[in-house]
Amino acid sequence: MARVPEVVRDLAQRQHGMVARRQLRDLGLNRDQVASNVRAGRWAERSPVVVSTFTGELSREQCAWLGVLHAGPPAVVGGYGALERHGLKNWHRDDITVLVDEGAHLEPVPGIDWFRTRRPLELWKSTSPLPMARVEPAALLCAAYEPSWRTAQGLLAAVVQQRLTTAARLREQLERMKPLRRAPRFRILLTEIAGGAGSLAEVDVTRLCRDFGLPSPTRQRRRKDRTGRWRYTDCEWDLSDGTVLVLEVDGAFHMEVEHWEDDIRRQRGLTAPGRIVVRCTSREVRDEPFQLAADLRALGLAALCA
Missing domain, CATH: 3.40.1350 (Trna Endonuclease; Chain: A, domain 1)
Known part of the structure; x- marks a missing residue:
């Protein structure tokens, strides 16, 4: 087989070895060339629309890339996975939440939870190379749909205590996310946190x-x-x-x-x-x-x- 184009190698490097078939097609690789790399054991199929330019187990970062590449724009990593990548400690969850458009029709991907929303995901994106929600919308949406109110409170306190954001920035984002579940209770909680409570x-x-x-x-x-x-x-x-x-x-x-x-x-x-x-x-x-x-x-x- 011909050598993989440099633009493909550069893309794979930026995306931790994960690439979508549509990206490869746009860069000039046809279906047969992709299949040849997979059959030869150089690449691996990770979902019907995503391949990796390596074999073996995926890291957590690569799993996150798998989720957003499989869903396609405007999908972003959200929930605890996004907050963990922003630096949140002691709140690990195994599965990675990917926020997708409400109308998206996606087959299950192991390790990925699809969260459908009408929210403006493009406006929530951080500056990270990985399409990922900023701390404030990720934390508020996660807390809004967390089954335990106790855990939801703890999460918002933790992102402030660990200096990932401030109560004021969370409050500003909360007003931009109307309507949001638990919003009245969040306003009271954020007022208490702003008063100096770090946890x-x-x-x-x-x-x-x-x-x-x-x-x-x-x-x-x-x-x-x-x-x-x-x-x-x-x-x-x-x-x-x-x-x-x-x-x-x-x-x-x-x-x-x-x-x-x-x-x-x-x-x-x-x-x-x-x-x-x-x-x-x-x-x-x-x-x-x-x-x-x-x-x-x-x-x-x-x-x-x-």
Whole structure:
């Protein structure tokens, strides 16, 4: 067979080895030439309309390319897959969501979830070479259709906490996406996040304080520990006697031994004369707020209440 044209090699390199048959046709390769490469074991058919210029298992990036190339424009990667690629950590999902036009008729592709929408996908695209939704529309649409409201809240808090976007940018995008499921609840949540809550647990602490008549905490206060390292505390209150009460909220991943030990070491480093550091779990904040509120009052927080 004749050597593969350089333009085809360049395209395949930009797309991590994944190419659509329509792209190859536009670059001058006919069906027989493509079939010859597949039969020879140089290329592999990945779907009826997509081939790879290599054989073997696909990486996650290549799976994402498979999805958008199979669907064709204006398809973009969305959902957790897009957010993961933007840098979101600890929210991995195996399947990759591809947002496609509502009228698209697509056969199933293993590992790809088609999400049909009338939204303006071209306007949502990021600057990445991979057709992919920007953080804000990807996060809001994903949260809107997430079965668990708890998970939906956590996702929006996480993209802000991990500095992928801001509550203000999410709010702006939310107004451009009218109508959207859960939009009224999202507005309340984003207002709470904008007030300084960097995680869903901090949002829960703020609600706990409001519900039980306790003063709102200062969140993410920057402090040096005894080694001179800068730390950010979850929640702090300045008590009337000059003592500082610090509450650190542990999420589920803190149960792993290495994180647990890191948090114990962190607590020792932040504890100082005049500064009390206590810990709770995110489950306690969510399921036993009355007990946590009572404990905070016993440590002196009640003195600040009207």
